[in-house]
Amino acid sequence: MNIKESDRGWQSGMAKSITFIVTKDCQLACKYCYLVGKNTKERMSWEVAKQAIDYILDREEEFREESVIWDFIGGEPFLEIDLIDKICDYLKTEMYRRNHHWFNSYRFSFSTNGINYHTEKVQRFIEKNRNHLSIGITIDGTQRKHDLNRIWKTPEMEQGIAPKPEEERGSYKDVVKNIPLWLEQFPGASTKVTISSADIPYIKESVLHLYSLGIKEVNINCVFEDVWKDGDDKLFEEQLTELADAIIDGRLYEDHACSFFMEHIGKPMDRERDNQNWCGAGMMLAVDAAGMFYPCTRFAQYSLRSKPAWIIGNIHDGIDKNKLRPFLTLDRCTQSNEECINCEVASGCAWCQGENFDAADTHTVYQRSTAICKMHKARVRANNYYWNKLFRKLELQEYEEQKRKSNHPACEL
Amino acid sequence: MLQYLIILLDEASVPYCHSLNPTPSPMGEPRLIPLDTLRAGIVFAMKENLNIQFVYPTRSLPDEYEAAIESIDHTKIKPEVLSGEADVLVLTGWETAKAEELDGATCILHTSRSELQKHLAKVQELLSRVARLNVVLTDIEEFKDEDADAYSQMLDALSDCLIEQFRQGRMVQLNLLTDRLLLTEMNNCGAGDTNVTLAPNGKFYLCPAFYHEDANQSVGDLTTGLNIKNKQLLRLDHAPICRHCDAYQCRRCIWMNGRLTLDANTPSHQQCVIAHLERNASRSLMQKMQAEGIRMRDARPIDEINYLDPFNNYKQWK
Numbered sequence: 001m002n003i004k005e006s007d008r009g010w011q012s013g014m015a016k017s018i019t020f021i022v023t024k025d026c027q028l029a030c031k032y033c034y035l036v037g038k039n040t041k042e043r044m045s046w047e048v049a050k051q052a053i054d055y056i057l058d059r060e061e062e063f064r065e066e067s068v069i070w071d072f073i074g075g076e077p078f079l080e081i082d083l084i085d086k087i088c089d090y091l092k093t094e095m096y097r098r099n100h101h102w103f104n105s106y107r108f109s110f111s112t113n114g115i116n117y118h119t120e121k122v123q124r125f126i127e128k129n130r131n132h133l134s135i136g137i138t139i140d141g142t143q144r145k146h147d148l149n150r151i152w153k154t155p156e157m158e159q160g161i162a163p164k165p166e167e168e169r170g171s172y173k174d175v176v177k178n179i180p181l182w183l184e185q186f187p188g189a190s191t192k193v194t195i196s197s198a199d200i201p202y203i204k205e206s207v208l209h210l211y212s213l214g215i216k217e218v219n220i221n222c223v224f225e226d227v228w229k230d231g232d233d234k235l236f237e238e239q240l241t242e243l244a245d246a247i248i249d250g251r252l253y254e255d256h257a258c259s260f261f262m263e264h265i266g267k268p269m270d271r272e273r274d275n276q277n278w279c280g281a282g283m284m285l286a287v288d289a290a291g292m293f294y295p296c297t298r299f300a301q302y303s304l305r306s307k308p309a310w311i312i313g314n315i316h317d318g319i320d321k322n323k324l325r326p327f328l329t330l331d332r333c334t335q336s337n338e339e340c341i342n343c344e345v346a347s348g349c350a351w352c353q354g355e356n357f358d359a360a361d362t363h364t365v366y367q368r369s370t371a372i373c374k375m376h377k378a379r380v381r382a383n384n385y386y387w388n389k390l391f392r393k394l395e396l397q398e399y400e401e402q403k404r405k406s407n408h409p410a411c412e413l
Numbered sequence: 414m415l416q417y418l419i420i421l422l423d424e425a426s427v428p429y430c431h432s433l434n435p436t437p438s439p440m441g442e443p444r445l446i447p448l449d450t451l452r453a454g455i456v457f458a459m460k461e462n463l464n465i466q467f468v469y470p471t472r473s474l475p476d477e478y479e480a481a482i483e484s485i486d487h488t489k490i491k492p493e494v495l496s497g498e499a500d501v502l503v504l505t506g507w508e509t510a511k512a513e514e515l516d517g518a519t520c521i522l523h524t525s526r527s528e529l530q531k532h533l534a535k536v537q538e539l540l541s542r543v544a545r546l547n548v549v550l551t552d553i554e555e556f557k558d559e560d561a562d563a564y565s566q567m568l569d570a571l572s573d574c575l576i577e578q579f580r581q582g583r584m585v586q587l588n589l590l591t592d593r594l595l596l597t598e599m600n601n602c603g604a605g606d607t608n609v610t611l612a613p614n615g616k617f618y619l620c621p622a623f624y625h626e627d628a629n630q631s632v633g634d635l636t637t638g639l640n641i642k643n644k645q646l647l648r649l650d651h652a653p654i655c656r657h658c659d660a661y662q663c664r665r666c667i668w669m670n671g672r673l674t675l676d677a678n679t680p681s682h683q684q685c686v687i688a689h690l691e692r693n694a695s696r697s698l699m700q701k702m703q704a705e706g707i708r709m710r711d712a713r714p715i716d717e718i719n720y721l722d723p724f725n726n727y728k729q730w731k
Contacts, residue, residue, distance in 0.1 A: 310675060321682065322673045322674045322681045322682055322683075323673075323674060323675055325654070325674050325676075325679045325680075325681070325682070325724055326674055326675065326676035326678070326679040328724075328727060329653035329654055329679065329724065329727050330653070331653065334651055334653055334678075360643070361642035361643055362642050362643045362646070362677070363671065363675060363676070363677075364643060364646055364676050364677065364678070365676060366643070366646050366651065366676065366678060367643055367646075
């Protein structure tokens with residue numbers, strides 16, 4: 001039996017993730033984007049990037065992880081391809097010159113909207129770093145689903161004026177044209193799809209559409225923010241159930257994966273044995289244009305609606321380890337309420353530490369947001385349906401196979 | 414469970430813990446708590462079954478205030494410069510503290526480590542008179558790992574001062590060294606958990622430090638009642654480092670936690686190391702007492718440990 005599983009990612013759990021927030025600008029203004037403070041002004045300078053790199057590489061004994069993922073994020077990171085190219089050249093040179101243990105155990109990672117993917121500069125960069133690159137292009141599915149949220153930014157938006165619906169321009173066509181080139185260069189690449197309330201009716205068609213574009217792995221999740229309306233969970237469950245039918249009936253499970261369907265989610269969790277934190281905030285490091293360090297990008301001011309940035313230091317004074325202690329001691333139960341701890345379908349219910357902090361009643365990372373609760377439960381029901389149906393199908397197939405074999409005379413006496 | 418209500422009688426009530434010095438009132442003279450507010454605070458405490466601790470300023474109170482205070486069972490925390498009876502005296506300076514006038518008193522002393530070192534003779538003098546001395550270090554935030562040896566040596570010297578008193582049969586208490594001998598579980602500041610503070614503006618705060626830092630950090634008022642959000646995070650069982658710790662005498666100051674680690678339930682490295690140096694010094698004190706045949710009622714043995722910051726063990730807990 002062949003069931004494709006989701007890729008766990010390069011050096012999963014063993015790599016330090018270090019993120020450069022190279023710009024807070026983006027060509028798009030996606031409606032579900034959690035980056036509430038995007039702007040055109042905060043672009044990282046080479047001096048800041050170099051100081052951040054020197055700070056990190058100078059402290060090899062403090063960064064003991066086996067490998068490193070140098071991550072570039074925005075806004076849209078490829079808007080700063082010249083800076084990124086310079087950063088990556090410097091990183092390679094310095095890791096080699098210092099005989100750093102990360103040399104030859106590194107990746108450059110990008111999450112991009114894909115619009116500039118085909119440009120000469122980006123392609124030259126890809127060619128130069130091909131063997132150490134992970135690039136994810138975000139495409140949300142069918143054109144109507146993608147264009148519902150992922151719209152071009154207008155000059156008026158920078159003044160806080162939203163465009164009229166008829167003036168909105170979707171970005172699907174500008175992205176989809178680059179998908180073949182991307183898949184040619186990264187055949188196993190996956191895409192990340194975000195689901196907000198308005199997207200729910202288009203989930204099934206979108207995942208199937210992405211498969212039809214040649215993308216074998218679709219990582220998809222509901223936004224963690226409190227955006228869900230009454231009835232969204234029912235609709236979501238219906239969409240996932242229909243998607244399950246399509247994947248199983250079309251035998252797509254053999255060489256495609258969709259992160260909504262995972263065998264081990266939806267089970268109770270033990271208070272002690274299953275007490276790990278979900279999120280890697282604090283184990284990661286992010287630096288922005290001002291040279292400030294954060295436990296992850298979600299704690300930078302441009303990501304926060306209602307809390308001040310959680311700054312853990314800067315490139316001049318270094319990291320204040322006191323401000324990392326709350327993250328490194330986080331566990332599941334201390335931050336969860338009793339309902340979550342005792343939930344019978346708890347496993348696989350995710351959280352984002354940044355969203356928890358932003359939504360918390362006090363200045364803490366120890367209050368788990370439960371906005372996603374009903375959506376997780378709906379997902380679990382559809383997931384149970386998926387695996388029950390799939391296993392029954394495979395069981396019957398196997399039975400038929402056995403029967404066929406047993407009806408066949410094994411040997412002539 | 415809430416047990417105590419601390420009432421600040423004045424904007425300039427004397428700091429008795431890891432609090433900031435009161436900010437001067439923008440209107441000029443610091444203001445007394447309005448009499449109606451004081452009375453309402455007392456009624457609130459009576460209805461909630463809370464013991465009241467009144468915190469005095471350095472000036473005398475009008476008679477009607479004293480009458481209101483005496484209407485309920487209470488504890489008085491006063492600066493030592495103020496006359497009249499007190500349960501706890503806050504020493505406001507090395508020079509003004511007169512040991513001969515402090516016989517049998519419970520005193521609080523704010524000091525930096527360097528000042529404490531400089532005035533060890535004065536501490537010895539105080540220990541010869543008082544029943545209990547609570548030392549509140551004012552420079553925990555500035556503590557560095559390289560200061561550990563010097564602090565241990567100072568605690569050792571204080572330990573010798575105590576032994577000297579014990580030899581004479583005076584079982585005086587010094588919070589930094591004797592509390593850990595007697596405790597079998599965490600006994601920390603309890604702000605927002607076992608106690609809450611009523612400020613002169615009629616609003617509740619987790620502790621006086623929150624009021625002095627920013628009066629907008631209130632957790633309710635006398636009209637609407639208490640509203641402590643994420644109250645569970647102020648409890649020991651929701652403090653991942655502290656619940657694994659046996660430096661039972663640690664202040665576990667949640668106000669300082671917020672300042673240094675940005676989360677109320679997480680102590681700073683400095684606070685942990687200082688508390689463990691004190692814990693280990695308490696262990697040495699006990700060994701000295703045993704060597705001298707000095708017995709302290711209810712004192713318990715303290716295990717030897719090989720760390721100063723329990724945070725370094727966090728991977729073992731997960």
